[in-house]
Amino acid sequence: MKMEYNSTQSVEQNIHDIISKFGLEATSEMINNTKDEWIIPNFLAPQTITMIYASAGAGKSLFTLYLAKFLLQENKFSQIHYLDADNSPRVLKDRNLNQILDSFKDSFHYYFIDKPKNGDILTHLSKSNDLDGALIIIDSIRNFINVDFTKDDKITSFLDKLQKLRNLGATIIFLHHQPKQSEEENNKAYKGSTAFMDSVDEGYYLSLIKEHSVLSASELFFTLEPQKFRFDMAVSNFIINTDNFKFKKDDSLLFANNDIARYTAEYVIKILQKHTDGLPKSKLIKELKDLAFRDDVEVYRKNSLWRFMDKFKNRLWTITRETKHNTIRYKLINS
Template sequence: MKSAAHLQNDNILSKYILNIKGLKLLDTKNTKFEWLIPNFISKQSLNMIYAGAGSGKTMFALHLCNYLIKNNAKIDEILYFDADNGVDMLQNRQADKIVDDSNSKLKYILSNSLSRFGLFKNINKKAKFGDLKNKLVIIDSVRNFIKGSLSKDENITKFMADLQSIRDKGATIIFLHHQPKQGMDKNDENYKGATAFMDSVDEAYYLQNETDNAIVADNTMILSLKPKKRRSHTKEAVVQIDTKNLSLEFIKDDFFGLNEKEKISLQLAKEIVDQKSEISQSDLANAIQKLANKNYLEIVGRNTLWKLFDKFDGKLFKIKRLKGYGNCNKKIFCNIENVEEK
């Protein structure tokens, strides 16, 4: 048990620490975790969404704002800072209509002056804790607000510290970012610049345009978003955007969001199972590897392959589990059409 002198010393230390500017005790009574969009964006979080040029990042961000307003999300105001797009591009994407239909909730701010480089530092200096509660901040794109190299951790850490502080004062932040140039047949799903981008965010999503992989109307976009940190139970998301009616819908489809290696691995698996009618998991894996080598294709490793098999059980093939020696389950892959006929 601590003596009165020890307790007094503890109080002196606490008072000293809390007198340091910028430090604040956690208010456990008024602090609670809350989703803005379940398993996707949490309130008062800092998020990065990145993709290659022309993938649909701005279109997604615009329609996400529209979605939140239409669905009465707990957001009082959305501040959209854009230093990446021209007025003609924004009109083409109907940003003006989305703003007009927002009941003044969406403030779209074109930020092309040199003052943009100190914008978030100034916001952080002026805002107090709680001032930014129920505010959503969109930054399009983050590279246009950073002065200096995107590759230097020291430079990015300072910028991200301001965003983290703005988050801690109540705001939810989503910033758009780019990928480095990718090869024709490969995409490493990495973002451009320093590791401090990923280290500083609560969640990072890799956005992929899946429209070419789907049969959809001309005015429809399909985008998949894959979480890279998977904190707080975030999950992969797929959205369908109707650019004519200005609507966004979260849809469920396991086929979107797969990388090239995963797609090739599943295509080979289905091809082999359809030919064999029935095949064990180990034989199937060996056959996939043999066929991939023959055709100079890259596929996923065994651990990822097992996860893909379980994910697509009942979609591309049917897995039967047979009791083997020592109560070990043996997996047999069957042609799904033959199983359905029986």
């Protein structure tokens, strides 16, 4: 929905008249008629700004290319414009971009952008007359920014340009990088100012699994973790097949990050299915330890377990604090 402001008032008589020149006044009918639309449930909504970030080599561009193809296959967008200032034609040849372009000649437009910082392409895009319903992908945002990454006011001013495109009807995804991470642990931080996260509708940390016992040699598994959880956004798992271009969302957790996570998820679900009213923290961990000992498998323990449980809060189970007994209760959703 494009925002159309009332800018025709000739006399500024009161507060309402003045503010109405700069914004659209909310009405009960407007809010009631607002649809909870999804492009991909709990992952991508129309007319939003989404940041996807990860460390170098994590597969951000590959994932987003396959995502774009999937969205066109499913008729989610009539036009997708991919602005690439990060990758070379040689890299895209290896990813079979030519086959995707042949399949969607009239709807998928891929551009190798030269010197985007000097051209201020985003300002020019705001003058376009066909932004409504379009998807614009920017790879990566650092190549389009000519200001200090660490300055909130500079980044906010830059990202205002993306918000203007969104208000004119576009859906926007941009890719971003992380600072260098240690080998032991990724802190899931993104590079630069806090304004990056403040100015987007959702920011996803992307992680990649290249090898897993349940994946074929040509399959890659991506997990995208929301950092803001707006609009019921949730952790989303995707599998892509680099041989046949298949792209599917998989939330079964059979493809969790590793075997420890997979067993933990399967056992927790099994336990909570038996206890439809849920279980307090102490009883859940006892039953989980008993099952793991019986089957001689490793599962998450203590703090690792609670972090894992938090990761899928309101997606697979609810987590509530009972003040009466000062305990935390876990309950399977739809049980």
